[in-house]
Amino acid sequence: MIVENKEFHSRICVDALENAKSVFSPLSSEEKQLLLEQMIAHEFKKGEVIYRVGEKPDGVLYLVHGKAKIAKAGIGGREQIVRMAGVHSFIGYRALFAEEESYASATTLEETFLVQLPFETVVSVIRSNSDFALALLKSFATDLRFAENRTVTLTQKHIRGRLAESLLLLHKEYGVGDDEQTLQVLLSREDVAKFSNMTPSNAIRTLSAFAQEGVIALEGRAIKILNIDELERISRLG
Missing domain, CATH: 2.60.120.10 (Jelly Rolls)
Structure with missing residues (x-):
């Protein structure tokens, strides 16, 4: 319009x-x-x-x-x-x-x-x-x-590596909030999956695993990056 x-x-x-x-x-x-x-x-x-x-x-x-x-x-x-x-x-x-x-x-x-x-x-x-x-x-x-x-x-990395890279790309493109952790974009789990070339169920499981490992925190659709160095390591390993 x-x-x-x-x-x-x-x-x-x-x-x-x-x-x-x-x-x-x-x-x-x-x-x-x-x-x-x-x-x-x-x-x-x-x-x-x-x-x-x-x-x-x-x-x-x-x-x-x-x-x-x-x-x-x-x-x-x-x-x-x-x-x-x-x-x-x-x-x-x-x-x-x-x-x-x-x-x-x-x-x-x-x-x-x-x-x-x-x-x-x-x-x-x-x-x-x-x-x-x-x-x-x-x-x-x-x-x-x-x-x-x-x-x-997207064709060579495993699920964890693909999702880690996607989160890093979102961090680079949209930045974080005043807390210096929360990504400034709210995506559905389905969109996270579509951006990472995986099924929604795999995206949900992998996000939960990252949260349990202390790499990220999940608050509804909001995603906080708690340990960007570890996220980069996971992405590099693929």
Whole structure:
């Protein structure tokens, strides 16, 4: 849903461009103004679908606030979460640049705000600003490296190693709360399983085992990382 409040709409768009962590930081004032004039801010409630498999991408999507899961259905319709997206990240860009239909779906994990930019405008700025082009390539290359590493680990690591790695990735992507332990994302056990390439029952058993070993603590959907060094060791051992 497009953000209708003009002041709030403007604030979201400015946040996308002006944040120090934003890939748009290399842009000149004139280029930022060009994007601002064509940028559309969207609001999604928790659990809403941003785009679906088979849809044709309609512009560049940049997540400003919130979280989303990128998932693809496999054999027998079994869903696999291939990526967790956080603030200041692009989603749905592969299909857009490849001029293909979306191969995966994106669903919000909490209230989320993103901006949409016309593809032609972004391409125009890429051609005129090499620093922005390099920043964009670096962002995409980082995502590609993640996908390559994830493919190997999800097929070669054992259950404990896969789950430990997933928790570390969530820690890296979303961070922790003021207690410096609680992951700042609430996932169902089913989503934890889908992100770790295992069944929900295996995810529940392994999480419980980690809790008994004092590596993590479970409070409903909240997960606390109590011993990150041990979690990293389990992940390395596979």
